[in-house]
Amino acid sequence: MREGQPKTVYLQDYTAPSYRVDALSLVFELGETSTRVTNVANYRREAGVAANTPLELYGEALELLEIRLNGLPLQAGDYQVTDTGMSVYNVSALCTLEIVTRIYPQKNTSLEGLYQSSGNFCTQCEAQGFRKITYYPDRPDVMTVFTTQILADKQKYPVLLSNGNLTGSGELADGRHWARWEDPFHKPAYLFALVAGDLQHVEDHYTTSSGRDVTLRIYTEAHNIDKCDHAMQSLKRAMHWDEQRFGLEYDLDIYMIVAVDDFNMGAMENKGLNVFNSKLVFASPATATDMDYVSIEAVIGHEYFHNWTGNRVTCRDWFQLSLKEGLTVFRDQEFTSDLHSRPVKRIEDVRMLRTNQFAEDASPMAHPIRPASYMEINNFYTVTVYEKGAEVVRMYQTLLGRDGFRKGMDLYFQRHDGQAVATENFLAAMADANGVDLSQFQRWYDQAGTPQVAVTMDYDAAAQTCTLHLRQSCPATPEAAEKLPFLIPVAVGLLGSNGQDLIGTQVLRLTDAEQSFTFEQVAECPVPSLLRGFSAPVRLSYPYTTAELVFLMKHDSDAFNRWDAGQRLAMQTILSLLDAQQQQAAFGLEHEFISAYQAILTDNTLDHALRAEAMTLPSEADIAEVARPSDPEAIHTVREFIHATLAKALRLDLEALYADLHAQGQGDYSPDAVSIGRRSLKNVCLAYLGRIQDDGIYETCLQQYRNAGNMTDAMAALAVLSKIDCPQREEALQHFHDRWQHDPLVMDKWFGLQATSSLPGTLQQVQTLMQHALFDIRNPNKVRALVGSFAMRNPLHFHAQDGSGYTFLTERVLELDAMNPQIASRMVRPLMNWRQYEPTRSAAMKAQLEQIKAHSGLSGDVYEIVSKSLV
Numbered sequence: 001m002r003e004g005q006p007k008t009v010y011l012q013d014y015t016a017p018s019y020r021v022d023a024l025s026l027v028f029e030l031g032e033t034s035t036r037v038t039n040v041a042n043y044r045r046e047a048g049v050a051a052n053t054p055l056e057l058y059g060e061a062l063e064l065l066e067i068r069l070n071g072l073p074l075q076a077g078d079y080q081v082t083d084t085g086m087s088v089y090n091v092s093a094l095c096t097l098e099i100v101t102r103i104y105p106q107k108n109t110s111l112e113g114l115y116q117s118s119g120n121f122c123t124q125c126e127a128q129g130f131r132k133i134t135y136y137p138d139r140p141d142v143m144t145v146f147t148t149q150i151l152a153d154k155q156k157y158p159v160l161l162s163n164g165n166l167t168g169s170g171e172l173a174d175g176r177h178w179a180r181w182e183d184p185f186h187k188p189a190y191l192f193a194l195v196a197g198d199l200q201h202v203e204d205h206y207t208t209s210s211g212r213d214v215t216l217r218i219y220t221e222a223h224n225i226d227k228c229d230h231a232m233q234s235l236k237r238a239m240h241w242d243e244q245r246f247g248l249e250y251d252l253d254i255y256m257i258v259a260v261d262d263f264n265m266g267a268m269e270n271k272g273l274n275v276f277n278s279k280l281v282f283a284s285p286a287t288a289t290d291m292d293y294v295s296i297e298a299v300i301g302h303e304y305f306h307n308w309t310g311n312r313v314t315c316r317d318w319f320q321l322s323l324k325e326g327l328t329v330f331r332d333q334e335f336t337s338d339l340h341s342r343p344v345k346r347i348e349d350v351r352m353l354r355t356n357q358f359a360e361d362a363s364p365m366a367h368p369i370r371p372a373s374y375m376e377i378n379n380f381y382t383v384t385v386y387e388k389g390a391e392v393v394r395m396y397q398t399l400l401g402r403d404g405f406r407k408g409m410d411l412y413f414q415r416h417d418g419q420a421v422a423t424e425n426f427l428a429a430m431a432d433a434n435g436v437d438l439s440q441f442q443r444w445y446d447q448a449g450t451p452q453v454a455v456t457m458d459y460d461a462a463a464q465t466c467t468l469h470l471r472q473s474c475p476a477t478p479e480a481a482e483k484l485p486f487l488i489p490v491a492v493g494l495l496g497s498n499g500q501d502l503i504g505t506q507v508l509r510l511t512d513a514e515q516s517f518t519f520e521q522v523a524e525c526p527v528p529s530l531l532r533g534f535s536a537p538v539r540l541s542y543p544y545t546t547a548e549l550v551f552l553m554k555h556d557s558d559a560f561n562r563w564d565a566g567q568r569l570a571m572q573t574i575l576s577l578l579d580a581q582q583q584q585a586a587f588g589l590e591h592e593f594i595s596a597y598q599a600i601l602t603d604n605t606l607d608h609a610l611r612a613e614a615m616t617l618p619s620e621a622d623i624a625e626v627a628r629p630s631d632p633e634a635i636h637t638v639r640e641f642i643h644a645t646l647a648k649a650l651r652l653d654l655e656a657l658y659a660d661l662h663a664q665g666q667g668d669y670s671p672d673a674v675s676i677g678r679r680s681l682k683n684v685c686l687a688y689l690g691r692i693q694d695d696g697i698y699e700t701c702l703q704q705y706r707n708a709g710n711m712t713d714a715m716a717a718l719a720v721l722s723k724i725d726c727p728q729r730e731e732a733l734q735h736f737h738d739r740w741q742h743d744p745l746v747m748d749k750w751f752g753l754q755a756t757s758s759l760p761g762t763l764q765q766v767q768t769l770m771q772h773a774l775f776d777i778r779n780p781n782k783v784r785a786l787v788g789s790f791a792m793r794n795p796l797h798f799h800a801q802d803g804s805g806y807t808f809l810t811e812r813v814l815e816l817d818a819m820n821p822q823i824a825s826r827m828v829r830p831l832m833n834w835r836q837y838e839p840t841r842s843a844a845m846k847a848q849l850e851q852i853k854a855h856s857g858l859s860g861d862v863y864e865i866v867s868k869s870l871v
């Protein structure tokens, strides 16, 4: 049981700060056991604030050494220190407060605040880590200019970095040296960063559109310095793209990125000094997959784009997180779409949204993209705030058009550069720039849950009119049982019998609970193509027949909907097989289904990447979302049955295509969209073939693994083998281990593969791997690779009916919670949706949640998730 209940913070309780900071000067004396932080801040009381209002500072786990107000030591009654901060009384309207504290970065396992990773110092201040460094008004609406001086042993820490420009450096007599950095831009404390260590860097330059030269540097330990080129090229592409698409230029003379091995999330946009999880920086053909290459480019872009959407215009408070994250994810999605394949990117993003965000929306932690309350803000860095937030931004663009959206962005920056604002300000800029009323659109920020849109169609042959009837609803979520109708842009087309578009693509504005739209001069009864491009984050239903879906798969001019028709067909088939299985009825696939897949596989006019997407069945998690109450074992069996049946029926086509694509891919590795697409389709073929019990195929896998000229092909072959009980599996896994044991990022792949195997004994294997010399529970990447993969990407074994997967997870969560609550709180989430499972599993999951909740000393992070799950 927890000691005190964590407090809930409410959006409606927001009040503006009473004191602003005119300037802040920090001095860090980095030591081997502790670090001394001196903080000199000039505070200014806001006009209209009562003179006796105390100055409120946040601070956690700090040793207070000295405190002086306007140069004079404070007396006991002049201030009061609590567990979470300090109040300073009787301050003048303008004052200088000097505070000296001691902290222990070497003991900091939470990876928040100042900590060490691989012997180097680094910081993570978002969201509220700065208060673990010094006493300060650590809230995003308090912005100031920072001067940071760093003192450290010169030999151990030759590189000393912080935000902004280097304005001084020197040596001290005792073997230490120092550097001073000044950041001319006002920023909140969460964007502060400090790095000190034995680092090398690669350097490049970028000339901005107005002709300014910017120095670009990526810092890393020496042994990874040769793996930074892709990240550097990605950064330059991102800088160029933001100038072209949004007219946004970089604003400092230097942009630095530091790669660290121990990091709670992907990366962090600190002003002028990004800190990155090393897995999102390092790439070489031998060590990184196509997916790694693409996500490195996307995240480098994401953090760079934050410089305007997040840093120059920041958040008023943490409820507004989606203001910067939803918008910046939208921007990074557009960046990837413009540089690679737009439809493929859209399919991947929607797949991810449906799998993860729809599940979150259906869970006890469902929240609007702008939550109204939270206990622990770190728990709200969610797929809802990020990915659904990006969908909400995308809907503005769908409603206003690209030009209208750009006008809104321009006005947003014109009005709010240098400010800390709320999501309403973004909506107002979009509305005002376009002279439209978007007030109903606000509901997307305030209501949680995935809206459902049910569509039916009437065709009147005599009048030649076609009418679509749309009905929207939204399930109850914790914050509200009843929902008001959303403004939903529904992009639609109508297909004639020859497959041609009859009305092009039209964006319907669904504003009411029920609404009908009639199209004139429709000469024949069409097949509707609905929600083209996934124009809104909703579940849309329409009573499609199998024949209509097959027709759309072939003819829809919207590539996304062609893919989605296939997904609908697959899901219908899976659900009917699950029914048959439950009734112990005969099991089989219709000829129509198999030939639809054969048509995709053999259609050489179709883009490789899109064919690969179309051949990919909905995941077990996707199925579990729809097939309630879920039985993960039954789902696994049915999905594997379809795979195996398709593989056997289409074996000749699969083998021919595999051989053809394999032969085409013999040149040098390049992560361009065409080559990536070719490898995806080839490896999808191999994965299907792996479902056939045949030693010849296992040998093909082993051959591909051994001869692969890149990590994509090696991993794809190994992934197939990892799910098969055969000698080739052991040989390849052992070989991989021996070849890559010196490279922690590559070993994460090895851990992950074994954790996601469907073979019996996988949990025991995961437990054995926890003891492996290269596993380290303090490293979040390792935890995600082994524990996270097992609990989130191996439903078959995680949901073993005997509850062993659940017990394992509980033990890991409690072990992690004592050192890194943020990671523990991520790992506990697979238990959250316990209500959706069949009774035996549901009860076992619930029991684990109760056990965790009762654990003494539990963090507020984990407490919030488990307590809300049990309501």
Ligand code: TRP
Pocket: 124, 126, 127, 264, 265, 266, 267, 268, 269, 302, 303, 325, 378, 381
């Ligand atoms: N702002 C970061 C991003 O999305 C997210 C982030 C990085 C973060 N590290 C964190 C959030 C630690 C909370 C805690 O780019």
Ligand code: ZN
Pocket: 302, 306, 324, 325, 328
């Ligand atoms: Zn972000």
